[in-house]
Amino acid sequence: MTTVIIEGLGLIGGSLALALKQEVADAYLIGLDQNLDSLRYAKQNGVIDEIGTNLAAVASRADVIILATPVKNIAASLQQLTQVTLKPNVIVTDTGSTKQTVLAAAADLVAQGVTVIGGHPMAGSHKSGVHAANVDLFRSAYYFLVPSQNTAPLQIARLQRLLAGTNAKFLQVAPAEHDHIVGMLSHVPHMLAATLVNETTSQFQDSPTALRLAAGGFRDMTRIASSDPQMWADILLTNTESIQQILHHYIADLTELEQAMLQRDQAALLDFFGQAKVTRDAINPKKAGAIPGFFDVFVDIPDRTGAIAEVTTILAQAEIQIVNIQILETREELNGILQLTFASAAAQQKAQQLLAAQQINILRRA
Numbered sequence: 001m002t003t004v005i006i007e008g009l010g011l012i013g014g015s016l017a018l019a020l021k022q023e024v025a026d027a028y029l030i031g032l033d034q035n036l037d038s039l040r041y042a043k044q045n046g047v048i049d050e051i052g053t054n055l056a057a058v059a060s061r062a063d064v065i066i067l068a069t070p071v072k073n074i075a076a077s078l079q080q081l082t083q084v085t086l087k088p089n090v091i092v093t094d095t096g097s098t099k100q101t102v103l104a105a106a107a108d109l110v111a112q113g114v115t116v117i118g119g120h121p122m123a124g125s126h127k128s129g130v131h132a133a134n135v136d137l138f139r140s141a142y143y144f145l146v147p148s149q150n151t152a153p154l155q156i157a158r159l160q161r162l163l164a165g166t167n168a169k170f171l172q173v174a175p176a177e178h179d180h181i182v183g184m185l186s187h188v189p190h191m192l193a194a195t196l197v198n199e200t201t202s203q204f205q206d207s208p209t210a211l212r213l214a215a216g217g218f219r220d221m222t223r224i225a226s227s228d229p230q231m232w233a234d235i236l237l238t239n240t241e242s243i244q245q246i247l248h249h250y251i252a253d254l255t256e257l258e259q260a261m262l263q264r265d266q267a268a269l270l271d272f273f274g275q276a277k278v279t280r281d282a283i284n285p286k287k288a289g290a291i292p293g294f295f296d297v298f299v300d301i302p303d304r305t306g307a308i309a310e311v312t313t314i315l316a317q318a319e320i321q322i323v324n325i326q327i328l329e330t331r332e333e334l335n336g337i338l339q340l341t342f343a344s345a346a347a348q349q350k351a352q353q354l355l356a357a358q359q360i361n362i363l364r365r366a
């Protein structure tokens, strides 16, 4: 039996639990969370096998400990584990979005000879909690592994085997490198999205319905602003240096852009937007990578009862799994657009053929 403790049974902890159950035949999962409803839901739905009382009380039984709470709590739990006699071969890992703080907090535990391997799956959602957990959440995404000093390569390989059910691509990096990369690709973009929403709200104070006019661009850029505030507060407080450096570059770039506009410098403006277009166009949305591979089908759904069920029933009958489903509300008062996401190009193609054969209108979108 492989006993796995997961502290923090939310979106990420819950999704890892499902992936572990799928891959590791003898896995026995003990869940810990401050939210009792999440624990009960997880136990009732077979996400975990046992509800743990607290980390210190159960940690000595573990072969693997996964810490999947907000980052500051991960650091506190790593300290707490120094007080427990753990199994000699235990692997302690986490899912926190920043790594320097986590690895620094693990130093005492590592000094005791415990294997600590920082982890960070580069996939997620603006949704929180175990109800949003999904066994396919990490498919084709990069999964950073950040070993501590002296981590045995065998232990890294063991952890990768245990996490194989995620179908993620593992990538080893050092803590500072990790924090700089995700500062650029995740943390500052998140700050910009939240600023965009807050600034727009304050500009529209006298016209509360104006936000309803927000169309594709605003919606595309702000989905992530719906994420958990606690998680993001912890991220900013534990990756401050990298984020500050990156923000300075942004401020300089925006000032330069503002100047080009004020000086009517068309060449500079064309250059600025041209460079961005070339770079963005080169990121192939179909190719799995740092920006996860999406295999989408967009369907025009008439505004009538049961229209979505028709679509999903056709796919379910053909046993095509939908990874994500979303109604795009960019065209208020008109028919909705249903965005169906599949895990592979093959599933996408088959879905397209089946739906088209049933006279369902497939939209062409990039």
Ligand SMILES: NC(=O)c1ccc[n+]([C@@H]2O[C@H](COP(=O)([O-])OP(=O)(O)OC[C@H]3O[C@@H](n4cnc5c(N)ncnc54)[C@H](O)[C@@H]3O)[C@@H](O)[C@H]2O)c1
Binding pocket: 007, 008, 009, 010, 011, 012, 013, 032, 033, 034, 035, 038, 068, 069, 070, 071, 073, 095, 096, 097, 098, 120, 121, 122, 123, 124, 125, 126, 127, 128, 129, 130, 228, 231, 235
């Ligand atoms: N959401 C993402 O996109 C994403 C992606 C990769 C990594 N992460 C990281 O993974 C971790 C978990 O994120 P998530 O999205 O699953 O969040 P979540 O809010 O869905 O889940 C966190 C869980 O931790 C529990 N929790 C919080 N504080 C606790 C405490 N003190 N003791 C016990 N339980 C506690 C919460 O009740 C919740 O169930 C975070 O460190 C986050 O930075 C998030």
Ligand SMILES: O=C(O)C(=O)C[C@]1(C(=O)O)C=C[C@@H](O)C=C1
Binding pocket: 096, 097, 121, 122, 123, 124, 125, 126, 127, 185, 186, 187, 224
């Ligand atoms: O897709 C989203 O909703 C996310 O914000 C996921 C995202 C990201 O920025 O890419 C957010 C934080 C995590 O540390 C990793 C992934």
